[in-house]
Amino acid sequence: MHTILANTQLAPNVVRLDVVAPRIAEIRRAGQFVIVRKGRGAERIPLTIADADPARGGITLVIQAVGKSTRELAALRPGEAIQDIAGPLGQPTELLERGHAVCVGGGVGTAVVHPIAQSLRARGVRVTSIIGGRAKEWVIFEAELRALGAVIVCTDDGSYGRPGFVTQALADVLADGAVDAVYAVGPVPMMRAVAELTRPSGVPTIVSLNPVMVDGTGMCGGCRVTVGGETKFACVDGPEFDGHQVDFAELADRLGTYRLFEREALERHEGPCKIGLEQ
Amino acid sequence: MSNDLTPKERMAIDRQHMPEQDAGARRRTFTEVNLGFTEQLALLEARRCLLCKSPKCISGCPVLVDIPRFINFLAAGNLPAAAESLLSDNALPAVTGRVCPQETQCEEVCVRGVKGAPVAVGYLERYVADWARAHGVGAEQPSAPPSGKRAAVIGSGPAGLTAAGELVKYGHDVTVYEAFHTPGGVLVYGIPEFRLPKQIVEDEVERLKARGVKIECNVIIGKTYTLRELRERFDAVFIAVGAGLPVFMNVPGENLKGVYSANEYLTRTNLMAAYAFPEVDTPILTGKRVAVVGGGNVAMDAVRTAKRLGADEATIVYRRGKKELPARIEEIHHAEEEGIRFEFLVAPVEVVGNAEGWVTGLTCLRMALGEPDDSGRRRPVPVPGSEFVIACDIVIVAIGTRANPLLTGSTPELKLNKWGNIEADERGATSIPGVYAGGDIVRGAATVILAMGDGKTAARAIDAYLRGS
Ligand SMILES: Cc1cc2nc3c(=O)[nH]c(=O)nc-3n(C[C@H](O)[C@H](O)[C@H](O)COP(=O)(O)OP(=O)(O)OC[C@H]3O[C@@H](n4cnc5c(N)ncnc54)[C@H](O)[C@@H]3O)c2cc1C
Ligand code: FES
Numbered sequence: 001m002h003t004i005l006a007n008t009q010l011a012p013n014v015v016r017l018d019v020v021a022p023r024i025a026e027i028r029r030a031g032q033f034v035i036v037r038k039g040r041g042a043e044r045i046p047l048t049i050a051d052a053d054p055a056r057g058g059i060t061l062v063i064q065a066v067g068k069s070t071r072e073l074a075a076l077r078p079g080e081a082i083q084d085i086a087g088p089l090g091q092p093t094e095l096l097e098r099g100h101a102v103c104v105g106g107g108v109g110t111a112v113v114h115p116i117a118q119s120l121r122a123r124g125v126r127v128t129s130i131i132g133g134r135a136k137e138w139v140i141f142e143a144e145l146r147a148l149g150a151v152i153v154c155t156d157d158g159s160y161g162r163p164g165f166v167t168q169a170l171a172d173v174l175a176d177g178a179v180d181a182v183y184a185v186g187p188v189p190m191m192r193a194v195a196e197l198t199r200p201s202g203v204p205t206i207v208s209l210n211p212v213m214v215d216g217t218g219m220c221g222g223c224r225v226t227v228g229g230e231t232k233f234a235c236v237d238g239p240e241f242d243g244h245q246v247d248f249a250e251l252a253d254r255l256g257t258y259r260l261f262e263r264e265a266l267e268r269h270e271g272p273c274k275i276g277l278e279q
Numbered sequence: 280m281s282n283d284l285t286p287k288e289r290m291a292i293d294r295q296h297m298p299e300q301d302a303g304a305r306r307r308t309f310t311e312v313n314l315g316f317t318e319q320l321a322l323l324e325a326r327r328c329l330l331c332k333s334p335k336c337i338s339g340c341p342v343l344v345d346i347p348r349f350i351n352f353l354a355a356g357n358l359p360a361a362a363e364s365l366l367s368d369n370a371l372p373a374v375t376g377r378v379c380p381q382e383t384q385c386e387e388v389c390v391r392g393v394k395g396a397p398v399a400v401g402y403l404e405r406y407v408a409d410w411a412r413a414h415g416v417g418a419e420q421p422s423a424p425p426s427g428k429r430a431a432v433i434g435s436g437p438a439g440l441t442a443a444g445e446l447v448k449y450g451h452d453v454t455v456y457e458a459f460h461t462p463g464g465v466l467v468y469g470i471p472e473f474r475l476p477k478q479i480v481e482d483e484v485e486r487l488k489a490r491g492v493k494i495e496c497n498v499i500i501g502k503t504y505t506l507r508e509l510r511e512r513f514d515a516v517f518i519a520v521g522a523g524l525p526v527f528m529n530v531p532g533e534n535l536k537g538v539y540s541a542n543e544y545l546t547r548t549n550l551m552a553a554y555a556f557p558e559v560d561t562p563i564l565t566g567k568r569v570a571v572v573g574g575g576n577v578a579m580d581a582v583r584t585a586k587r588l589g590a591d592e593a594t595i596v597y598r599r600g601k602k603e604l605p606a607r608i609e610e611i612h613h614a615e616e617e618g619i620r621f622e623f624l625v626a627p628v629e630v631v632g633n634a635e636g637w638v639t640g641l642t643c644l645r646m647a648l649g650e651p652d653d654s655g656r657r658r659p660v661p662v663p664g665s666e667f668v669i670a671c672d673i674v675i676v677a678i679g680t681r682a683n684p685l686l687t688g689s690t691p692e693l694k695l696n697k698w699g700n701i702e703a704d705e706r707g708a709t710s711i712p713g714v715y716a717g718g719d720i721v722r723g724a725a726t727v728i729l730a731m732g733d734g735k736t737a738a739r740a741i742d743a744y745l746r747g748s
Pocket of ligand 2: 222235
């Protein structure tokens with residue numbers, strides 16, 4: 001059992017859960033994730049470890065409550081518990097040794113890019129973060145990232161920071177030169193756009209993929225993605241890959257495998273009328 | 280009751296049939312197909328055993344169960360003695376009685392098979408084991424006094440559970456680490472309920488816990504802890520992580536939506552109970568037409584599961600002929616009864632899909648049998664121009680599994696063979712002192728009984744190692 005230490009609302013439908021998992025807190029590295037199962041009958045879902053506090057034995061998970069399972073996790077109150085947390089899984093981020101890295105985060109992806117920025121900073125790499133959201137209230141982890149270097153905030157509606165997409169801001173930073181690597185985490189279209197932007201100059205671009213997973217240990221193959229023409233299991237070979245090699249179209253397509261099921265589960269959970277109200 | 284029949288009287292008894300659920304009714308349910316012998320059937324079948332002076336069946340059993348002994352007790356109506364005899368040779372008879380390929384082991388060499396049908400050893404084993412479970416026999420085996428030594432077992436499949444049970448009996452302090460949230464290995468995530476009720480495995484796990492075995496789930500050795508760390512914290516380690524890495528066909532279209540590895544398909548259904556969606560949260564795609572590639576137990580389990588999940592047409596696609604199917608004979612028979620279609624001598628070359636990325640069919644080539652290969656079986660060769668498409672919306676790939684490098688890859692000093700399996704000697708000892716291994720991670724995908732045998736052998740070797748002899 002993993003007790004919830006804190007539940008903090010970061011943005012509409014986005015919460016930060018601090019939860020007890022001492023061993024994982026102690027050894028996790030940037031880029032790694034856990035598989036969480038709330039309790040009996042619940043799904044196993046992969047969540048990136050956004051931060052950890054080994055002294056307190058806690059890890060931080062950032063959850064976008066989009067489906068039934070994530071809504072149930074997001075609703076957990078301090079003192080309540082998650083039954084199963086397995087990890088840390090996946091390969092740690094390949095970190096730049098020195099120089100200047102740009103960390104691009106879109107939506108909850110910003111939470112995932114945060115530990116990468118942290119680790120880069122810790123080894124003396126200069127970090128510029130470009131983070132985006134639909135509007136001001138969707139921008140998360142800004143203060144945490146400011147503590148690590150320059151931050152450019154972009155909002156789609158211009159309600160905060162620069163108006164427009166993170167890619168536009170990234171184009172400007174790249175134009176200024178001296179970028180040694182780009183780490184991009186966010187929705188698939190965003191990661192794809194970032195990879196396309198850096199492709200001509202060949203700046204190494206690492207993306208973190210979020211395919212459907214079951215075990216997270218390489219035994220089901222449900223998480224397979226095509227990278228450089230080869231099938232890889234994101235849970236063990238990734239989740240981070242060379243963005244210039246990833247078949248994003250296939251990833252986006254496979255992510256739709258259970259869309260109808262997700263809708264059904266949610267409707268049952270919330271009741272059709274409530275969903276109607278939210279829209 | 281006594282068991283003194285003349286050989287002639289014994290020979291006059293025909294092999295008894297296993298009562299089973301009606302094929303029509305069971306197609307849509309996951310409850311167990313075989314219902315088990317009644318007492319009367321069991322006694323009759325037991326009396327068919329000729330109690331040979333030098334019985335062949337024992338050597339046909341990978342763990343050398345003294346088969347005539349327990350059958351003799353059973354035939355005499357002494358079930359407590361039959362149960363005790365069986366359980367002292369085999370820790371999980373309720374499992375092996377259901378899943379062992381008896382037709383290639385004990386029953387293959389039974390002399391009664393020379394003229395007619397062999398004694399139904401598997402059914403009798405199951406009967407005695409179920410009786411023992413129902414009567415709580417075998418639950419309380421005495422353990423040796425505490426040795427003060429600690430052993431770690433990695434993986435809770437049949438190899439790991441058997442080793443844990445033996446080690447605790449020897450008086451050692453045992454902790455089992457399991458990657459999944461539920462212990463049992465293939466017995467819970469792979470083999471479906473309609474063949475092996477999960478309750479049997481759950482009871483066994485509870486029994487081990489009651490005897491002091493600690494089971495820690497959600498711990499992945501190679502990730503949560505390294506093997507080296509375990510080696511430091513424990514006096515000995517037994518690795519029983521199975522061979523869980525799915526092999527794909529490597530043909531175009533394999534990443535379309537609707538293509539599953541058998542591992543994923545079965546894990547979703549068995550471990551995650553996806554058949555009960557939306558009562559549970561894990562979904563599974565259900566298709567009207569399902570093609571399963573492969574011919575082993577895994578393929579049979581997948582295709583029969585597909586039928587139960589609502590497929591109108593569920594087809595086995597196998598590149599050799601019916602004779603070569605590696606699955607247990609009973610599974611093939613049950614599959615046929617349940618209306619499974621078989622396409623023999625067929626090899627997939629491509630998964631085809633529609634514009635939205637969903638599977639619509641499996642393109643295959645017909646095969647002919649050519650020269651014998653290394654295994655002595657005639658190698659299938661493609662017939663030129665024989666391409667055809669099996670229309671389907673789900674494709675399940677069940678062509679085998681390999682060693683998962685998660686643990687082994689993080690431990691360079693652990694010697695592996697060229698397939699990535701751990702090298703271990705006949706006692707299970709690996710290249711690292713105090714580290715033993717057994718089951719599928721050593722043998723490659725094999726059987727439950729061999730895994731259990733390895734667990735028992737290694738436990739004995741570990742005990743000797745811990746006692747310094
Ligand atoms: C669908 C299916 C049907 C089968 N049918 C039959 C049958 O009818 N008869 C028969 O005899 N055999 C059958 N087999 C084969 C049989 O199940 C295996 O040979 C047997 O289970 C192997 O046992 P094991 O203990 O070595 O490994 P497994 O049962 O595979 O157990 C290994 C366990 O280790 C865990 N693990 C893996 N890696 C780690 C790690 N790094 N850290 C911690 N834990 C880890 C796994 O999660 C798993 O629980 C079947 C197999 C499958 C898949
Ligand atoms: S999640 Fe099962 S192999 Fe990656």
